Amino acid sequence: MVKLIHTLADHGDDVNCCAFSVSLLATCSLDKTVRLYSLSDFTELPHSPLKFHTYAVHYCCFSPSGHILASCSTDGTTVLWNTQNGQILAVMEQPSGSPVRVCQFSPDSTYVASGAADGTLVLWNAQSHKLYRCGSVKDGSLVACAFSPDGNLFVTGSSCGDLTVWDDKMRCLHSEKAHDLGITCCDFSSQPVLDGEQSLQFFRLASCGQDCQVKIWLVSFTHVLGFELKYKSALSGHSAPVLACAFSHDGQMLVSGSVDKSVIVYDTITGNILHRLTQHTRYVTTCAFAPNILLLATGSMDKTVNVWQFDVETLCQARSTDDQLKQFTEDWSEEDVSAWLCSQGLKDLVGIFKMNNIDGSELLSLTKESLADDLKIESLGLRNKLLRKIEELRTKVKSISSEMPDEFICPITRELMTDPVIASDGYSYEREAMESWISKKKRTSPMTNLVLPSLVLTPNRTLKMAINRWLETHQK
Numbered sequence: 001m002v003k004l005i006h007t008l009a010d011h012g013d014d015v016n017c018c019a020f021s022v023s024l025l026a027t028c029s030l031d032k033t034v035r036l037y038s039l040s041d042f043t044e045l046p047h048s049p050l051k052f053h054t055y056a057v058h059y060c061c062f063s064p065s066g067h068i069l070a071s072c073s074t075d076g077t078t079v080l081w082n083t084q085n086g087q088i089l090a091v092m093e094q095p096s097g098s099p100v101r102v103c104q105f106s107p108d109s110t111y112v113a114s115g116a117a118d119g120t121l122v123l124w125n126a127q128s129h130k131l132y133r134c135g136s137v138k139d140g141s142l143v144a145c146a147f148s149p150d151g152n153l154f155v156t157g158s159s160c161g162d163l164t165v166w167d168d169k170m171r172c173l174h175s176e177k178a179h180d181l182g183i184t185c186c187d188f189s190s191q192p193v194l195d196g197e198q199s200l201q202f203f204r205l206a207s208c209g210q211d212c213q214v215k216i217w218l219v220s221f222t223h224v225l226g227f228e229l230k231y232k233s234a235l236s237g238h239s240a241p242v243l244a245c246a247f248s249h250d251g252q253m254l255v256s257g258s259v260d261k262s263v264i265v266y267d268t269i270t271g272n273i274l275h276r277l278t279q280h281t282r283y284v285t286t287c288a289f290a291p292n293i294l295l296l297a298t299g300s301m302d303k304t305v306n307v308w309q310f311d312v313e314t315l316c317q318a319r320s321t322d323d324q325l326k327q328f329t330e331d332w333s334e335e336d337v338s339a340w341l342c343s344q345g346l347k348d349l350v351g352i353f354k355m356n357n358i359d360g361s362e363l364l365s366l367t368k369e370s371l372a373d374d375l376k377i378e379s380l381g382l383r384n385k386l387l388r389k390i391e392e393l394r395t396k397v398k399s400i401s402s403e404m405p406d407e408f409i410c411p412i413t414r415e416l417m418t419d420p421v422i423a424s425d426g427y428s429y430e431r432e433a434m435e436s437w438i439s440k441k442k443r444t445s446p447m448t449n450l451v452l453p454s455l456v457l458t459p460n461r462t463l464k465m466a467i468n469r470w471l472e473t474h475q476k
Contacts, residue, residue: 002265002275002296003339006042006307010035010049015299017059020290021066024083025297027305028057034071036083039290042307047086052079055099063105063126070112072100078114080129090129096120101143106168107151115142115156123170133170137162144186148203153221155205157183163207165219165229173227178217179209185244189268191251193218202230204268206254208242214256214266235271237264248289255296257284263298279306293336309339332360344389352377366390408467412437412446420464421457425450428460 013030020026024045025037033049034057055074062069068089072078076097080089094100098118105112111132112124119142123132137158144157153173156164163178163186189204202218214235221227240259247254253274254266263277263284282301289296294310332340337358338350352375358366366375371383410417410430419431425445429437434446434457443452 002277002308002310003342004277004279004306005309008035008037008042008305008307009303010044011303011305013056013303014301015285015303015305016057017061017286018288018297018299018305019061019069020288020295020297021062021083022291023066024062025290025305025307026060026062026069026083027297027299028060028071029303030056032057032073034060034069034081036069036086039293039295045086050081050086052088052091053077058100059102061104063109064107065109068105068109068126070103070105072103072114074099076100076116078103078112078124080112080126092122092124092129092131094120094122095131095134101141102145104145104147104154106147106154107149110151113145113147113154115145117141119158121156121166121170135166135170135172137164137175140182144183144207146186146188146205148188148219148221149190149192150203153219153227155186155188155219157186157207157209159183161209161211163217163229165221165227167221167227173221174229176229178207178215179211179213181210181241183207183209184242185246187246188219189247189251189254190249202228204232204247204251205229206245206247208245208256210241212238212241212258214238214242214245214254216254216268216271233271235264235266237266237273237276238262243283244286246288248294249291253289255287255289255298257287257298257300259283261300263287263296265296277306277308280304293333332363334359336360337363346382346386346389349377349382349386363390364394407463408470417463417467420460420467422460423457424452424454428463429457431457431459 011029011031015027015029018027023039028034032053033051036045036048053073053075057071057073060071067083069081069083070078076094078092078100082089094116096118098116100114100116102115109126112126114122119137121135121142125132140158140160142156143159147154153165153167159182161177161179161182162175164175165173167173186207192201192203202220205217205219208214216232218230218232238258238260242256242258244257252268254268257263261280264273265275267274280300280302284298284300286299296308297305299305337353341349356375368387371377377383408416410433412433413430417430420428421431422428423434425448427447438455445452
């Protein structure tokens with residue numbers, strides 16, 4: 001299910017925040033330091049800990065590229081660090097001098113937002129490190145902030161319980177009481193959802209607070225139709241204030257951490273509890289999923305950070321289609337393969353697989369000959385058991401493609417479309433694939449080879465809804 005694979009115990013005081021990049025894990029603490037760890041073996045980097053702040057470090061986050069880390073502190077500063085060498089790139093002082101409680105990069109790395117204890121909010125230019133815009137909320141401290149994945153807006157949460165939505169020009173679009181006793185954290189899912197009634201694209205927003213609740217919202221904003229915030233549901237499970245929440249990279253799971261010392265992992269769609277983790281001995285203050293791989297980090301006032309790994313069973317629960325399982329399996333790292341072997345009762349083979357650098361794609365291509373001749377697995381029973389497990393994976397990744405309607409397949413990628421668009425030749429394609437086709441100066445139709453009369457791509461909402469309905473009936 002979920003396995004604790006590492007515990008980091010280097011901080012000398014409460015852990016306030018943890019954050020992932022593709023290759024690193026960052027943690028920060030009341031002990032005034034920020035620490036960086038490699039995801040390959042969870043060793044601390046040579047230039048860690050990062051020291052500059054003179055008081056507690058409340059929050060840390062990576063830029064989208066992972067090359068820059070931002071941290072903010074009671075000392076009133078937001079600091080940008082070079083993650084490769086630990087050097088300070090900029091020190092941005094909150095104009096009011098108030099303690100900075102939260103900071104976030106915009107999705108395109110243009111801005112860094114910093115929110116302070118006096119309710120002031122600053123957008124900094126991430127390149128020039130100059131102040132871009134200032135604002136403030138009416139009441140309370142700013143303790144939470146999250147940018148929408150498209151960068152059109154961002155949301156802040158206050159200690160008074162107000163959820164405030166701002167556009168990219170820092171104009172207040174909306175504010176409402178979301179949690180009676182105060183908000184503690186908020187996070188956007190990176191995966192959009194389609195509202196069936198209006199065919200509008202929404203983003204899921206999670207918020208949590210001192211009222212012991214985790215709430216799910218749907219947020220939409222277009223310059224034509226304006227802004228809309230819809231309350232969707234509340235997730236139960238915690239018996240005390242909830243201090244942190246975060247979506248998984250694929251949007252299928254949501255995790256929360258609480259004063260009740262527990263961590264809960266929910267299925268985003270159903271709201272069902274998938275896992276309850278209770279290893280921390282004090283309040284759980286922070287939680288974060290890694291991008292692209294199923295790792296979870298949780299931090300606590302017990303001064304530790306726990307790193308958890310999800311196995312294939314959880315992956316199947318969290319992923320909506322076997323097609324996504326195929327993509328994930330082929331992208332498995334050597335460590336993912338090792339975790340899979342352990343989950344299948346084949347722990348004794350981990351050393352052999354690591355020695356031969358077997359990753360996901362190589363795992364799927366193994367045969368009885370390669371197991372005997374290349375990997376030198378002598379036991380016939382062990383070889384046969386492994387082959388049965390591999391065949392189960394192959395069956396899962398093949399079964400869906402044989403049943404899938406042809407019109408759901410992109411003519412360019414030959415894969416299931418997730419964002420279908422209609423080109424001027426009348427055919428539907430996966431948006432990213434068609435945009436790539438056009439960017440390579442191919443102004444011809446991939447289907448007819450004739451010149452495209454227009455490069456405009458129109459969302460095919462009808463096809464997308466048909467694909468989603470088909471997936472819902474075939475995902476079990």
